[in-house]
Amino acid sequence: MNRHRYLRSSSRSKDSSISDADPREKIKDCCRKFVAFMCTQVGVGALVVCYAIIGAFGFREIESGFKDNTTHQVEEIRNRYAEELWIVAHHNNVFNSTAFFIDTNAKLKVFQNEMVDIIKKGYDGRESGQQWTFPAALMFSLSIITMIGYGNLVPKTTWGKFATVVYAVFGIPLYILYFLNMGEILAGCFKWVYTWLYQCSTKKGENKVPKRIIVPSTACLWVISAYILTGAIMFAEWEQWSYLDSAYFCVTSLCKLGLGDLVPGTTSEEGHESKLVINFIYILGGLGLVAMCFNLMREQVRVKVQEFREDFRQCLEDTRIRILDCCNRYRMEEY
Template identity: 25%
Template sequence: MLLGAWPLGGKNSLAPTKSGKGRLLALIGVYSVFIILGAAIFSSIEAPKMADLAENIQALRAKFTKQNKCLNDEDLEAFLTEVVKANDRGISPLRNASNELNWGFGQALFFASTVVTTIGYGRVTPLSQTGKIFCMIYATIGIPLTLVLLTAVVERLLLPANWLLGKLNAKLGHLYQPFNIRLMHLSIIILIIAILFFMIPTVVFANIEPSWGMLDAFYYCFISLTTIGLGDYIPGEGVTQENRSLYKICITIYLVCGLIAMMLALTVFYDIPQLNLGQLFTESSGGESEKLRLSGSSAPCYSGPSGLYIPQRDEEVRRAVVRIRPHGDESPSPDEPLPPTTQKDAIP
């Protein structure tokens, strides 16, 4: 347990036993090594595959040029360049292509949602200068607005989540430690999210998208809901996709709801002090204790209706105490001046 590394008694217990700055530097070093190691592994796995694809396309081009000797190589290069540009803009050069253009309403709605949620697949981008300017203005307003919306919805969802935690405490509190109950609560939340936003959508996408397998569909869900947004797999991009606008609208709703679910899971995760590793790297300043550590490990709690277990900040507890403090004549508030008779009696 992380809390076991900190002294719990005495005046000096407010100071960490090890420099927060040193731990932060160590974390930066480990993170840098992690990035470099990941790059090396990705390169070793993907570089041979890319080399094979490049070799195959060059061989195919050489074969095509050889079979069509009257075709100039420069003309072929110019033609392929235009084909690639058109394909990137949603215009398929294939004969049986029947899908809508990228900037139909459904696709535009899908693009707007990927902008404000910062998923940003990158497959569809504004073409005009006016569109690029509007995209920047739209993102500047839309990203904070989206964060406010997601946060507000997560706050509402925490009510049933905390209700579930209260039920677990009431049923299992005499059998397990609070930390174990919090882990059980987190596992239930994650399991529900995994079923609703990963397993079920994986099956749906694998059946709707003709070229996707189960792994491809799950990969898309993971990359999207973690806001990585690589853009290598995007649903509804097939040249024969029917009802593309409606399909894109449904995907937009899925992405927004999925991001809310991910934020809920992270909130429940970081509400467990022992799992909040960020508190280890917050250094105290001016002799004060680490605020994040203290707020996570020693914040008072109260039981609400049905045994609801809700952590509270010191300020919230103070206000609660003030609200329930009696204000009769026999116990005046310390914040209020004494009545004239009491002041007179107090003077010798």
């Protein structure tokens, strides 16, 4: 028996030494560890950030070389209507002011309609190379995978549109994985802090601390409100928005509505690129907080549903006992 055991152990050691010496096995083992790490909370967060950075480089490379003739088109429209207004002024002169105002209003209305159509297509006075900076492309990548979709920056090339579709197909499941994992880790950290504060605030001997402490939904609402208030003050100071507009932008972004009427860092002022990067961090962190509140509120709802189920079951049991008691009394009275 000892001999057989020795032979088995020696054969196992030989196999392990062979597998250790095999470089293919080492590569496979490293790949398994890398995939396992990427499936953790930290790995998924890093993967989302790297995916957004790769997308930013890709979209910037594709779209920055696009030659847009919209600027020349706008110049031609302005020059044409300036000439037409000059002809109107020269024809009517100052003797017929009513005809002058009627003709100029008609020309300006047509000019306004043409300019509105151009602006709706994404024209803001800048060339493609000026629009597709790295921070702008980074924010565009985040808006795709988080399904916010501001719409202030859109791809115009065929390859850019194709890359957007492929990028969204792989990026949205990755964001959902980030949403679930980050919600779990942040919920665990917040629950630990809340439990510690609860135990510190409870006097010894006054009330025994319950075994399971549930974070109330009001605490989650306070955290989200504080985060929105911080963002409202920050964007109001940077963008010279009103506090209502800043809070409106924060709420619509964290709720993934993405209306696109207010987007920070879209002007050509100095420092707008850093605002886009900070907006990227703010939105990504805020979505993690939303995931945390979702997990904590879901736990509270489960506890409430379980308590309701137990109370309802107890109510049914009491009702059954009372009905049986009444039936027994009725039978006793008959006999």
